[in-house]
Amino acid sequence: MSDLTIRPATRDDIPAIVAMLADDPLGAQRESPDDLAPYAEAHRRMANDPNQHLMVAARDDRVVGTLQLTIVPGLSRRGATRSIIEGVRIHSDERGSGLGTRFIEWAVDESRRQGCQLVQLTSDTSRTDAHRFYERLGFTASHVGFKLSI
């Protein structure tokens, strides 16, 4: 396969990112690929926040993956900084290609480079394949993730 680039997402990447967010059993119900305005506004907010890293993986200039890395300073664990990975999506054409592994390893390396001592993420209880994937990469399923829609 041709070379893969991992880089910050630009405004022009938004349609490809939203298409991946929507091409998912859970995302299909909650995304709106026909109305990109709220996504463009969110991209603007993220671009202004130095602790937000919305990334894409591109192959031959085609966006084939996305994830969001957030850097969170904190007091607990002796003032440890942690990172949070959210919104991981790999294009259906690329599943099984090793891109997911490479992308998460990139996020872990970047977290280390930014001085984090901990990387964390949550995954819907229904995504059992994803759970095995994260455990293979060394993550521990040590927590229960709670959500409240408001």
Add this chain to the structure above:
Amino acid sequence: MSDLTIRPATRDDIPAIVAMLADDPLGAQRESPDDLAPYAEAHRRMANDPNQHLMVAARDDRVVGTLQLTIVPGLSRRGATRSIIEGVRIHSDERGSGLGTRFIEWAVDESRRQGCQLVQLTSDTSRTDAHRFYERLGFTASHVGFKLSI
């Protein structure tokens, strides 16, 4: 009981916050109340980040609770902003007083005020009392929380 104040943590609150972080079955192993320098440095980083809200609850000028609220813009869920609650601690003298409920309700209200559509948190699988507490407050245990120390 006398009036409760919920306010941003100042540098002077650090010793009381660290004492609460350490007075915990998990925290006892990973905090250093005798060396506050890394906490002061982390407090400085948080104070410079407008999306970080390190809060204390005080009664009669005595710090009796702490939590960290992080505002996270994002692309998924139609550009939804979410908040993440971390590092919740209630002083042992105050457990059962309703302070935990009031503090989490404050965090949910503040998240709404800041335009969040989702509040999330993770809790160690061993903290079963905390899980019941969050479920009583309307949170759903819909996710598995993964962590990787780096």
